[in-house]
Each structure stands twice: as structure tokens, then as C-alpha cells.
Amino acid sequence: GKITLAIIKPDAVKNGYIGPILFHIINAGFFIRAIKMTEISQKLAKKFYYEHKKNLFFESLVKFMSSGPIVLIILEKENAVKNFRNLIGNKNPIKAKVGTIRKLYASSLEKNAIHGSDNDKNAFRECRFYFSDIEIF
Ligand code: ATP
Ligand code: MG
Numbered sequence: 577g578k579i580t581l582a583i584i585k586p587d588a589v590k591n592g593y594i595g596p597i598l599f600h601i602i603n604a605g606f607f608i609r610a611i612k613m614t615e616i617s618q619k620l621a622k623k624f625y626y627e628h629k630k631n632l633f634f635e636s637l638v639k640f641m642s643s644g645p646i647v648l649i650i651l652e653k654e655n656a657v658k659n660f661r662n663l664i665g666n667k668n669p670i671k672a673k674v675g676t677i678r679k680l681y682a683s684s685l686e687k688n689a690i691h692g693s694d695n696d697k698n699a700f701r702e703c704r705f706y707f708s709d710i711e712i713f
Contacts, residue, residue, distance in 0.1 A: 577696035579609065580656040581703050584647035586640060587687035589613075594647055597690065600677055601651065604663050610650040610703075610712045618642045624705060633686060640686055648706045657699050660692045 584597055594613075602608070616624070621641040628634050653659055665676025667688055672679040682689040693699035703712070 577657055577699060578654065579650055579652050579703060580660045580693045580699045581691070581706070582649040582651055582660065583691035584649070585687065585689055585691060586644035586646055587683045588681050588689040589645050589647065591681070591683070593681045593689065597677060597681060598649075600680075601649075601660075601663070604653075604659070606651040606653045606656070606660065608649060609652050610707050611647065612707075612711070613645050613647050615645050616642050624702075636686060650703050650707060650712060657693050657696055661694070664690050664692050 582601065584594055588594070588597060618638050621638040622629070625634065625637055625641070628637065631637075651660060663677060665672030665678040667678070668685045669678045669682035669688060670685075672682070677690050678688050693702050
């Protein structure tokens with residue numbers, strides 16, 4: 577798999593971290609195939625996080641992800657999913673390794689600055705979920 581979907585989450589956008597996060601990603605050798613800033617509705621956030629609908633944090637996560645602008649990015653690199661997950665670190669910033677994006681920029685376990693697809697099948701699905709053909713280069 578050569579692509580993965582990244583989302584700069586509302587906390588990181590509000591905190592002014594779009595620039596530093598993009599710099600970090602590009603320095604790690606990822607190529608941007610598509611990028612846009614947008615807001616998503618609670619309805620769309622629910623659909624995107626459907627696999628988590630039975631989790632206790634689901635409602636809160638949906639509200640958070642639709643609470644402000646986000647940046648959606650399709651990234652390309654060899655082994656994109658695995659390499660990107662290493663770059664962002666553990667979902668809990670307390671557990672994330674030094675130098676990872678979440679250690680540097682996340683506010684909490686929920687407001688953890690960035691999303692990365694968790695496998696190739698989901699990466700493809702997630703890229704298609706947010707982008708149409710003419711938006712991908
Ligand atoms: P990983 O799949 O490596 O565990 P992830 O970022 O994909 O990390 P998920 O478990 O898939 O995390 O959860 C999706 C998102 O839901 C997280 O990134 C975080 O924003 C939020 N989240 C996850 N677990 C919790 C929790 N226990 N409490 C609050 N929010 C959570
Ligand atoms: Mg996940």
C-alpha cells in the first residue's frame with residue numbers, strides 16, 4: 577500500500593499546528609496527493625467512525641470531529657499506513673514516543689491532533705470517503 581489518509585483534527589487546527597504538522601509529515605518523506613480544509617457534519621463523522629459506534633467515546637468523538645475545521649490529506653509513501661502510524665505515535669499522547677506528532681501536538685486521548693488509517697483496505701476506503709477522482713493528483 578502506497579497511500580494513507582491523514583486528518584489534522586479540530587484541536588490541532590485551533591491550536592495553530594497545521595503548518596508544523598505538515599512540515600513534520602513532509603520532512604518524513606511523505607508526498608501530498610490531495611489536501612483540503614473543511615468542516616464535517618455530525619452525520620458524516622458518524623459514518624466515518626461507524627466501526628466505533630458501540631464504544632462509549634463514540635458520541636463525544638463525533639461531536640469533537642465536527643466541532644471545527646479539519647485538514648484532510650492523502651499521503652503517499654512506501655508502506656504508507658505503517659510508516660505514518662509510526663510517525664504519529666500512540667493515540668494516547670501520554671503513551672506516544674518522544675518526537676511523534678501526537679506527543680508534540682495532541683491535547684488528550686480524544687483530542688489527539690491527527691488521524692492515520694489503520695490498514696490498506698481502510699486507507700483506500702477513507703481516501704474515497706472524503707475525496708473524488710478530480711481532487712487526487
Ligand atoms: P489505534 O487504532 O492505533 O488504537 P486510533 O487513533 O486509530 O489508534 P481508535 O482506537 O481507532 O484510535 O479511535 C479513534 C479515535 O477515537 C482516536 O484517535 C481518538 O480521537 C478517539 N478515542 C479512542 N479511544 C478513546 C477513548 N478511550 N476516549 C476518548 N476518545 C477516544
Ligand atoms: Mg483506529
